[in-house]
Amino acid sequence: MWVPGGMMEHVALPRPPMRRMLPLTLRRGERRLSRRWAGRVLLALLAVAGVAHAEDGYALWLRHAPLEASVATSYRGQLGDVVAPDATATQRAAREELQRGLSGMLGVAPRLHSNAFDGDALVLGTPDSNPVVAEMEGALASLGGEGYLLQRRHVGGRVLTVVAARSDIGVLYGVFHLLRLVQTGASLDGLDVRESPRVQHRVLDHWDNLDGYVERGYAGASLWDWHTLPDWKDPRYTDYARANASLGINGSVLNNVNADALSLSPMYLEKTAALADVFRPYGIRVYLSARFSAPMELGGLATADPLEPAVRQWWRDKADAIYRRVPDFGGFLVKANSEGQPGPQDYGRSHADGANMLADALAPHGGIVMWRAFVYSHEAPGDRATQAYREFVGLDGAFRPNVLLQVKNGPIDFQPREPFHPLFGAMPRTPLMMEFQITKEYLGFATHLVYLGPLYEEVLRADTRARGPGSTVARVVDGTLHGHALTGIAGVANVGAGRTWSGSHFDQANWYAFGRLAWNPDQSAADIARDWVAMTFSPDPAVVGPIVAMMMGSRQAAVDYMTPLGLHHLMARGHHYGPGPWVDGGPRADWTSIYYHRADRDGIGFDRTASGSNAVGQYAPAVAREFGDLSRVPEDLLLWFHHVPWDHRMRSGDTLWNALVQRYGRGVRYVERMQRSWDALEDRIDAPRHRQVAAFLRIQHDEAQWWRDASVAYFQSMSGLPLPAGEAAPPHPLAYYEGLRFPYAPGDGR
Numbered sequence: 001m002w003v004p005g006g007m008m009e010h011v012a013l014p015r016p017p018m019r020r021m022l023p024l025t026l027r028r029g030e031r032r033l034s035r036r037w038a039g040r041v042l043l044a045l046l047a048v049a050g051v052a053h054a055e056d057g058y059a060l061w062l063r064h065a066p067l068e069a070s071v072a073t074s075y076r077g078q079l080g081d082v083v084a085p086d087a088t089a090t091q092r093a094a095r096e097e098l099q100r101g102l103s104g105m106l107g108v109a110p111r112l113h114s115n116a117f118d119g120d121a122l123v124l125g126t127p128d129s130n131p132v133v134a135e136m137e138g139a140l141a142s143l144g145g146e147g148y149l150l151q152r153r154h155v156g157g158r159v160l161t162v163v164a165a166r167s168d169i170g171v172l173y174g175v176f177h178l179l180r181l182v183q184t185g186a187s188l189d190g191l192d193v194r195e196s197p198r199v200q201h202r203v204l205d206h207w208d209n210l211d212g213y214v215e216r217g218y219a220g221a222s223l224w225d226w227h228t229l230p231d232w233k234d235p236r237y238t239d240y241a242r243a244n245a246s247l248g249i250n251g252s253v254l255n256n257v258n259a260d261a262l263s264l265s266p267m268y269l270e271k272t273a274a275l276a277d278v279f280r281p282y283g284i285r286v287y288l289s290a291r292f293s294a295p296m297e298l299g300g301l302a303t304a305d306p307l308e309p310a311v312r313q314w315w316r317d318k319a320d321a322i323y324r325r326v327p328d329f330g331g332f333l334v335k336a337n338s339e340g341q342p343g344p345q346d347y348g349r350s351h352a353d354g355a356n357m358l359a360d361a362l363a364p365h366g367g368i369v370m371w372r373a374f375v376y377s378h379e380a381p382g383d384r385a386t387q388a389y390r391e392f393v394g395l396d397g398a399f400r401p402n403v404l405l406q407v408k409n410g411p412i413d414f415q416p417r418e419p420f421h422p423l424f425g426a427m428p429r430t431p432l433m434m435e436f437q438i439t440k441e442y443l444g445f446a447t448h449l450v451y452l453g454p455l456y457e458e459v460l461r462a463d464t465r466a467r468g469p470g471s472t473v474a475r476v477v478d479g480t481l482h483g484h485a486l487t488g489i490a491g492v493a494n495v496g497a498g499r500t501w502s503g504s505h506f507d508q509a510n511w512y513a514f515g516r517l518a519w520n521p522d523q524s525a526a527d528i529a530r531d532w533v534a535m536t537f538s539p540d541p542a543v544v545g546p547i548v549a550m551m552m553g554s555r556q557a558a559v560d561y562m563t564p565l566g567l568h569h570l571m572a573r574g575h576h577y578g579p580g581p582w583v584d585g586g587p588r589a590d591w592t593s594i595y596y597h598r599a600d601r602d603g604i605g606f607d608r609t610a611s612g613s614n615a616v617g618q619y620a621p622a623v624a625r626e627f628g629d630l631s632r633v634p635e636d637l638l639l640w641f642h643h644v645p646w647d648h649r650m651r652s653g654d655t656l657w658n659a660l661v662q663r664y665g666r667g668v669r670y671v672e673r674m675q676r677s678w679d680a681l682e683d684r685i686d687a688p689r690h691r692q693v694a695a696f697l698r699i700q701h702d703e704a705q706w707w708r709d710a711s712v713a714y715f716q717s718m719s720g721l722p723l724p725a726g727e728a729a730p731p732h733p734l735a736y737y738e739g740l741r742f743p744y745a746p747g748d749g750r
């Protein structure tokens with residue numbers, strides 16, 4: 001929630017001493033250690049100075065800025081020397097991260113030992129690589145292959161801080177966690193953290209085309225320079241892998257789901273293999289989006305029918321060829337029979353036939369298929385929101401064990417707010433994988449400050465009621481609801497070649513939040529935001545408090561100024577930039593706005609109750625009753641499920657029309673408050689980043705106002721009602737907004 005008014009006073013207070021939030025008296029032995037470290041401080045400072053650069057956002061949350069001197073001294077004393085193996089690439093990556101992180105934050109590079117060392121120490125390792133960890137083997141048993149343990153241990157008069165895991169990658173994840181603790185000023189006293197991921201495949205989906213263009217990407221061109229690969233491995237690929245590993249993201253789908261078959265050609269597979277080599281030490285497997293018709297386009301076959309033996313053989317051969325180059329290749333992501341993409345239905349076959357053919361080709365190598373449920377057709381009669389369910393629910397149990405069905409969070413398409421997708425909970429015999437969008441196609445591109453943590457959290461915590469209360473979407477995704485071991489979660493990436501990676505400083509938070517929630521879908525979006533702000537800007541509470549407050553209400557604000565009260569799909573045609581509630585005509589009804597809002601003189605909203613499209617009937621009965629009942633439906637979803645008259649009484653007692661207009665205004669005012677909060681932080685944030693965020697907030701404000709004015713003008717032309725008291729008339733007539741054109745708006749599909 002927004003902290004009203006008072007927040008401005010807080011930010012004006014003098015900076016509280018950092019010491020308050022840290023562990024911190026120097027203990028016996030720490031002085032001795034401090035002196036030992038001190039000799040290297042100067043060298044490290046010189047090294048850091050050598051690479052110093054303006055704050056341009058490139059470092060992401062791995063910024064590792066220097067801590068206050070007393071705090072740094074205390075951590076140095078507590079951690080001691082570092083004992084870490086260096087025999088494998090992942091072990092070396094863990095050492096490098098520690099070295100880089102601790103040097104940056106503590107002002108001195110830690111002294112590294114590969115093995116034996118007698119004093120207090122920070123010890124990294126697995127049972128195979130370190131004798132201290134070998135003695136902890138029992139405690140590691142339940143951690144799984146990627147989990148880790150962080151522990152303070154007293155061993156033979158020594159104080160050890162141990163990062164232990166059963167695998168090198170677990171140790172690397174543990175190192176990132178430890179660095180986060182230092183970065184956010186946490187106490188290491190009594191440290192005892194056990195972590196293992198709740199979801200097996202934690203994947204970024206890149207919608208990157210081979211020509212460098214990123215579909216719905218607002219952060220510049222693709223990160224992958226296919227032309228210079230495989231020979232030139234840009235160091236940025238390593239930084240991308242580091243950022244992902246710091247969150248536990250362990251998969252990367254390199255190319256757009258609107259796939260080009262060329263990605264599977266020998267030439268491009270060499271390039272994919274080069275990226276896989278860079279990512280491997282960081283625990284990241286590569287995947288490719290597979291074009292279903294590739295056997296025809298690359299193999300010269302006359303068909304791509306999944307039951308045709310020659311086609312099946314082509315895919316088997318292709319899988320073998322891929323695994324020869326990339327032995328840990330993750331598998332295929334497939335968009336089939338959706339928005340013009342080829343698929344098994346072209347041959348009268350089912351989605352299961354298509355997915356299973358690919359699954360059979362990958363199975364001998366341990367690969368998986370992520371088959372997307374984002375399918376709809378304007379030729380199919382009825383409500384688009386019901387189509388995926390209708391196509392897939394009957395296929396429950398028909399997929400091979402190495403197939404995940406990848407389902408978008410809501411039934412339409414990554415709108416600012418949607419109810420959870422009705423497939424979650426409805427296919428108990430099929431592992432369902434979540435697909436979130438990190439890039440903000442419908443939430444203001446990269447310029448709007450919209451923190452998506454609350455959106456992800458809202459969906460993951462939604463109760464499908466599939467097996468009674470507590471059957472949350474998170475439990476479908478982590479496999480516990482229906483007992484699946486194969487689990488996954490994907491985020492459509494928001495990274496590009498721009499210097500900030502994500503197109504803006506604040507959009508980095510969405511990549512970060514996705515990764516943290518992929519690891520543990522029950523984490524709190526607010527806690528994640530606190531960590532992100534502390535790591536990205538400063539752990540100073542006078543910075544963290546106001547920025548987290550801004551972030552936490554920002555998604556609701558975007559809903560308010562774009563699509564309040566359950567409205568959806570009101571954006572301009574094609575590029576999706578800005579408002580277009582009037583969009584009508586064109587090739588397909590379900591690509592228009594009027595299809596979704598159904599506003600006329602009498603009322604507004606899509607009737608999805610039993611008397612309408614009955615989309616509510618696709619949910620478990622308890623949920624269907626709630627969504628279908630006008631008196632119980634959450635007002636945030638009112639117009640998603642109901643068509644109501646303009647004078648419908650809201651729970652506040654006011655009319656729908658008044659409430660709608662007020663919501664639009666509320667969204668704009670929230671942005672104004674974010675601007676004021678940000679302005680008040682000017683002295684606490686470095687100038688380059690402060691300037692850019694301030695400029696982007698101005699853009700956001702203007703665009704929020706534009707959304708509000710255009711939408712109010714349009715809906716008023718439908719309702720014919722006066723604006724509620726205190727709400728200003730849009731400054732232009734409706735025709736003005738309808739006439740605006742944006743020929744080069746970024747990210748358009750092409």
Ligand code: GCV
Pocket residue numbers: 207215216257258335339374413441749
């Ligand atoms: C990759 C929406 C987007 C498309 C995207 C599609 C999908 O329709 O606008 O750009 O295509 O979703 O998720 O496949």
